[in-house]
Amino acid sequence: MIQDATPAIEVTGLSSAYEDQVILDNVSFKVRPAEVFFIIGGSGCGKTTLLRNMVGLIRPTHGEVRFGGRSFTDADSGSRRELLKTFGMLFQSGALWSSLTLSENIALPLEEYTRLPRDEIRNIAAFKLAQVGLSGFEEHYPAEISGGMQKRAGLARALALDPSIVFFDEPSAGLDPVTVRKLDELIVQIRDTFGTTIVIVSHDVDSIFGIADRVIMLDRETHGIIAEGRPADVVATSKNPKVLDFLTRRAIRAG
């Protein structure tokens, strides 16, 4: 793989704590451009916390997050807004704004950041919905569609501003295996088409081996990274029983 000079995302020495409870301690890693990067680990290991730190929903107690070489953590409100524009996020529940239709949900970021005329925005929203296979649902409200469709609509919204990075928080949670597989295919397709960098928080072993280029695994006891690399390499080289237990539990069941 070609080593790009500036990583898409660079996290250095990041620590995070709720009240007095340390969740993450001195976590550092890099994400290369156009890579499907997984943050994995068991429940309560801090992977969602790490994601929330990266997108600025939580301020890290120490350390820094940089996007394309520009600091996000220390950015003033102007450049912070500029950076926010370059990434999209798909929340665990989809997090569509329930008072707006799907079309309006996707139109909102466009209205905020562009000066496009109203009907053009509407066309773009319809196009984005079609990309995730939701043509014809423009005027539906989020409560009127299924959980899997809400996630896809959330993805369409995350893609509204053609971001260079898309974050996913547990995309497979609450979905059946077939839908998960389709969502994975969609993710890879987005990466291949737009060269988007993809960061996914997940504990879905099938998805990890299916689409991940590289993974980091977080651990609850050490509050840090216990494995890093391509999923197959991690399984082949890691001596840590926690890592092997996590990634090979399927093999145990099958064997």
Add this chain to the structure above:
Amino acid sequence: MPASPETATARATARPAGDVLEVALGGPWRLSAETPRWSTVLGEARPARVRLSADGVSHWDTSLVVFLGEAQRWCGEAGVGCDTAPLPEKMRLLSGQFEASMRTAGHDDHSQSLVVEVGLSTRSAMRQARDFLQFVGECWIDTVRLVTGRTGLRWNDCLGEMQKCGAMALPIVSLISFLVGVTLAYSGSIVLKRFGGEIWVADLIGVAMTREMGALITGIVLAGRTGAAFAAEIGSMKANEEIDALSTLGISPVRFLVIPRVIALGLMMPLLALYAICLGILGGMAVAFATLNIPPAAYWVEMLTIVDMSDVVVGMIKAVTFGLIVGLSGCLRGLQSARNASGVGHAATSAVVTAILLIIVADAIFAVLFNAIGL
């Protein structure tokens, strides 16, 4: 011969054999039915050993495990040997687990010393004050940006909120303010009749409704109706990560959610209060006509001798203030809500409490203030 399942009950019979107490269990043991307790089976007996057997048990669940666990615990405490060998393997295992869980179960005392309580409450009060100031500051910054034209207002949202908190509140406001007018007229006339001044009921109601009750009633109704709705709506948006979705797009939740709602309430509140004043006066007029034989025209003329524009201005200043209070406390409590169902409920309750408290405090401050400037 075992009894039929309907009539059979759990049995535990204790039979002393030398210094060994043999406890034989039998019948179906179900949590939902009456089962023997260890203390009653033991009675006054103080054996040197206890031997438990369960050969006659036809069905068992946790109730049997509890019985065996208590027996084992008693034996442990009394230093008596407990022979569980005749029991089936599964029962032994589970009753052992039960007894262990009784020993390790956390019954910690969660009460704190007074000093710790005071410290924690002080810290929480300081945090609340800081959150409130920060929120008001954010609202202020976004309002300034709006006024200077650096950001736009989502007028559609604002109009939608106006309809919900204004037009749709008309029935309840009508009913309550009309009835308050009626009540005031009845209680006022009791006093006024004593010195033959029934006609002054018009002055009483005119002043009370215009300066005080119109804005106060509307404020309290809207605190319950709209303030709670704001808190619940924003609270569930927070639970559903919708607020986070706004933040990651760089859209300020204050600008997007709070400002349109507060503006809507600030505009609708004086209109509703004005309407409430009219209805209250109408209620008083009806009572005056029906029970005191004062014709509406006379009532109206009498009222206008005392109520003038300054009273209306006082009422409207109060109404706008109460509207802002209701809107801000509803939105603040919603944004502070915990991310779960009980958090949303708590947010709604606390929004209503905060709003009504602040309305009454503000009303008192206004009373002093208007008195001082002679309005």
